[in-house]
Amino acid sequence: MPLFSIKSDRLERVKEVPFKSERKETERFKAFEYKDLIQRDKANLDIFWLKDESLEDTENLPAPEILAAEIAENLQSALEQFNSIIEELKTDKNSEGSTVG
16 A cells, blocks of 8 residues: 655655664664663663653642743743844844945
């Protein structure tokens, strides 16, 4: 059965190629096969050990409405900064057009 996309209407089937990193092994990096890792004692490929320590103390989090207000304030500030950049770019573009070289 052919595969379809909006752009080309038809995609050709591609031979599946297993993922293989081009990274070379060094003293600090060694590639391991999945089968070798999973055979280890206490093998765990779960990344939950990458925890955000700031989220550990959930008892002391601000109320949801305070968090939402802070997020809205940060977004508003970012929007104002983007609008300022847009105005600067418009000003720069206008000043370049008026300069005779």
